[in-house]
Amino acid sequence: MTSIGIGLIGTGFMGKAHALAYRSVNAVFGDVPEVRLELLCDQPADKADAMARQFGFARATGDWREVVADPAVHIVCVTTPNKMHAEMAVAALEAGKHVHCEKPMALTLEEASRMEAAAKVSGCKTIVGYNYLANPIYQHARKLVREGAIGKPVHFRGFVDEDYQADPETAWTWRAIRAEAGLGALGDLGCHLVSLMQGLMGPVATVVADVDTVHKTRPVEGSDERRPVENEDIASALIRFESGTTGLLSTSRSAWGRKSRIGWEVHGTAGMICFEQERMNELQIYQNTGNKAADGFRTILTGPAHPPYGNFCPAPGHQLGFNDLKTIEVWNFLKSIAGGDRAYPDFEGALEFEKVIHAIDRSAARKELISIGQVSGGNPK
């Protein structure tokens, strides 16, 4: 394949991130097929036209089915609201397209499972937009854990917080309706942390959880009415991994001051590794050497020694940004398409993350421990 045609559905936060990444990937990395920005879809059609011009796509449409059907499109990027992911992704796969879908996969596990099944049948490549996995310093952390740099992992803690729903007077939107938006903080933020956690600690076996909707109602804009919020603002869970190790996680979309906090720490028998996304170019590591006068947490700044940072900048410490992670994600996807390997996380891999967040939701609702093995698309809450 000498070039790959991209069809992008959606031009919001993630739509733009996809556009920028596909536009940059060839220049940053010289080793993947050439990308053509072929067809962009948004509604109404004149918005699609305008955004196609801005993002550099050759053509535009107001009908996503045209993207799926277009012979010049090889990859369909699904960046629409979550409730549309399943239909679009399945249609694209059935049309023989590779699918780059944003997270979370879908509103329900049932939908996500259908997507995963469709991918399996199709033989096409898939990837889900867990972009924080693409951070070179995260991959370095995984390598360190795997190589035993902190001994054997014995405990995990993770947090992902933002404050976009912290103000009690933020207006009610469809995001508060479960049937429209699915889970709350878990679906929007928590799943990212699960993706990072699993890479460090392996699969989750069981969860015991508690959730809370801090702001029970929200004002409807332009009226005196307040409407109920149906999904969680905060969720916390105690975790047992398949390895038997313990952990915990917590997520909030109502955490004032946190703009993009994704903090985690892995405790090991010989050290500890910690990370905070708001300082995404830093990793903290403590390694016991037995020299009590000298040991301490070391701050590693990302650099060319942490591939593929060097493809962006030959000098260390100069800082990658949020959008650069998407470019790496796209690079990973293009390599998988070119090379025939699976990308990570494809629909099968990402389904594991969705199972965990839905298990947390279920544990909180039923007030009982839930095994991930119990949770499946065919057995909705």
Next chain:
Amino acid sequence: MTSIGIGLIGTGFMGKAHALAYRSVNAVFGDVPEVRLELLCDQPADKADAMARQFGFARATGDWREVVADPAVHIVCVTTPNKMHAEMAVAALEAGKHVHCEKPMALTLEEASRMEAAAKVSGCKTIVGYNYLANPIYQHARKLVREGAIGKPVHFRGFVDEDYQADPETAWTWRAIRAEAGLGALGDLGCHLVSLMQGLMGPVATVVADVDTVHKTRPVEGSDERRPVENEDIASALIRFESGTTGLLSTSRSAWGRKSRIGWEVHGTAGMICFEQERMNELQIYQNTGNKAADGFRTILTGPAHPPYGNFCPAPGHQLGFNDLKTIEVWNFLKSIAGGDRAYPDFEGALEFEKVIHAIDRSAARKELISIGQVSGGNPK
């Protein structure tokens, strides 16, 4: 009362901290009765003699019952291993002495309840060594929370970690025996966090917990044998406060790199407050003003504006130390004795903290949600 005689039992870590605090309190604070360092007890007696000389006590003994019986002693400080607290404290109370006991109160809730009952009967004053409560910046944080500086609290997270049991090859001691040492990380570290948490969030209603003994056995010094560790290295709990608010806490004595980590964050409807004991003179606060270009976490350095810092130093930011907290604790106790009010936390107050850590232990053992109301001294696990 023109002067108060101190009897100190124990000269270890906490014994020395008590000695330094009682020795300094009059000079730091001019407003409490004069302290006389009357009688010091340790074993063997010649060690007691030597330590009395070093610490400035008038007399020494090898028999703690002499301290309790001594007419010149008004306050008995109990800084011995935890399993001796109950007997000593009760004896002192029965002898009409005020008691300053180290934390945790005792090995079991039953013992702690007996201590609390004895205090009630005695009419004497008591205080338990939850020294981190004495930190001026913590008291300032409590004031801020109470005054609504971050709105209404909606979530709590807390962590207390050290690494003194992180090395798998650290030798086995009596600390690993439940009948000798009681709980593990919960008893040594977790209870501190509970004391801080309750001051910020109010009483705990229920806990759901998980604990883990990371290092199942430890080597016996001077032999090839390894013996089992009977209490937990790590404990984590999901919490519901009586207010209905959610929270979580976690503690580890096997967390490499953490030397005295006591971190907590209170999420509110209008802001957030965070603290880390390893930077014990700093408080982080975020207050939503609606000015998105300007809002951020503010680091407050402790100073004379946070009483009683100014009694130690008239210049802000110059740093209190760990031992200064004990001096403030002693000051609080002396004021309660002089003024006839209760100190905080007295045996009644501290019993609440012990209930929470034992509820966590019980929840983990039984794998079920435990109400604090269910937990009492008469109903051991």
Next chain:
Amino acid sequence: MTSIGIGLIGTGFMGKAHALAYRSVNAVFGDVPEVRLELLCDQPADKADAMARQFGFARATGDWREVVADPAVHIVCVTTPNKMHAEMAVAALEAGKHVHCEKPMALTLEEASRMEAAAKVSGCKTIVGYNYLANPIYQHARKLVREGAIGKPVHFRGFVDEDYQADPETAWTWRAIRAEAGLGALGDLGCHLVSLMQGLMGPVATVVADVDTVHKTRPVEGSDERRPVENEDIASALIRFESGTTGLLSTSRSAWGRKSRIGWEVHGTAGMICFEQERMNELQIYQNTGNKAADGFRTILTGPAHPPYGNFCPAPGHQLGFNDLKTIEVWNFLKSIAGGDRAYPDFEGALEFEKVIHAIDRSAARKELISIGQVSGGNPK
């Protein structure tokens, strides 16, 4: 002008940064003329061909004069070694091209002055790659200073450090030859700080400086020889601004552990603002409110409230990266070309920065105070 053709000379660190920025600018910002990547130059020609393919340029050449002469090229990007800047930039200006030149402008002030004169004559637009000026949080800091958020500035301190020449055994290169590379740390790093400082504090009046070549010789690769280093590893200066305010700066290319440190602090009569490039999405501000219990340094995370951050990402705190700054720089340049205004810093603006670093060099050499007014291209050291 409906589209603008780009000619890029050089494909190294900065060449790639230019390519990425010009490739992204239209998608990030919808409000500037469309960019066409027209002609790329490097040597040998087949490298130029390969890089043109990677970066997405339409054509390639091994001869930079072809870029300057090409009628489809409107902007010539000069990212070659510093000693070639003057010849290329002047030729491009004489050919009627706008010029985007990397910093520092040239080896000598005489060259830089010639460039500035050529720009004036040409009527073309110019910009010099002081990319750190493009950081939204830096521009926010400037706005805060200008608006009096910290009162009147009374003092400045700034530092720019890296460690690429910290190892005494790093091999000797042409960079150590003054006639090839010009100044050392001042030319490579110090000039960036000067650009930031001037934006915050206004023009420099005088400097008193000291410089040091820490590693006097370096090993020649593949031989036993060591050759002398002719330019400075470290330079420091005491500054008086035209306002009469004092300041100081220091720069080192031999500062182990610093990967991209550009730290500065502006002291004002009512507060302080601080910044560190290694955490380039954060700004620290202290504002005296008279409430001693509450005041502290506040950490502002860059977000949409700091334009044009929102063009990259609608969510705050998600982090811009190093390459994003170049995209903003390019946007500024395209707006100046489209709108007919001057870009900043154009050759005239950047010449001011060059004067300051050369004044520092001269002050250190002559061991005397140097007025910026004394320093000009026609009066070389």
Next chain:
Amino acid sequence: MTSIGIGLIGTGFMGKAHALAYRSVNAVFGDVPEVRLELLCDQPADKADAMARQFGFARATGDWREVVADPAVHIVCVTTPNKMHAEMAVAALEAGKHVHCEKPMALTLEEASRMEAAAKVSGCKTIVGYNYLANPIYQHARKLVREGAIGKPVHFRGFVDEDYQADPETAWTWRAIRAEAGLGALGDLGCHLVSLMQGLMGPVATVVADVDTVHKTRPVEGSDERRPVENEDIASALIRFESGTTGLLSTSRSAWGRKSRIGWEVHGTAGMICFEQERMNELQIYQNTGNKAADGFRTILTGPAHPPYGNFCPAPGHQLGFNDLKTIEVWNFLKSIAGGDRAYPDFEGALEFEKVIHAIDRSAARKELISIGQVSGGNPK
């Protein structure tokens, strides 16, 4: 000598710090002669009485000459305003007393030189209150530098800032009068940094300096008048050490937000060490190992591995405070008296620091480079 009698002159900020330290030193450290708090002097006499009671001194007086003459007093602590240091210290030495004098030594170099001469003649021990030298982590840093942990030092930067004179409307006091208070920021803050710097880098050879009185006048309380400020708010200097190495320092008493900033960094050929007093229990060290993926700044928390921290607390990371440093200083002085060695910095040692700050003052006044060798007490500005 079985016990040592203390006579304390002054009960302000430093007077209280001395009282607390002499009161605690025996209990913290078991290895020095017993201290008796013998005689306290302040004015008026009833204040002296009250403070003697609070601080635990046996007797009080309103006349400092009684302290100097008292046969039960072995050590005279001079904590009065700077302009009284010389007369009191010399009188005490002439009376055969050891002298513990606060910093700076005196208003002028001439006075300081007289003190130094008197000490030499007397045969008594002296120490000057450069308490930050007593920080265990600072002494550890010195050891690391001396042992080559960061190779050979090649550069130094240091800063000491507070904000007690940052507000332009802070009232005028005698501190603004040169004849009463001597130097400004240099005398109050800068000399501390010089003491730390010299321990790390060795003696200073030359300085080139600039100073500024930011707030030229201050309001006289209770009137409309403003009076001039005669000494500097800010001072900065370029330094050459006797080793030939370069450095710089800067100090401000008008730096909003800085409460006790004493920051310094030593650049070495193999690493870097940094410190900030506002986090006085932490040290930052970067050591080049050649492993670019792993190297980073390491934060060392003070603990028992950094003597004499363990005398205060057996657990690492629990935090020393400001007053603990004075206790260590007192311990050092008592050891020198008991053992017959010189304490550091005694009057001879501290005179070196005073020379540096006066050289900075003189360099700024004369606008020329000043050699420390030129500066002496007999050659006042």
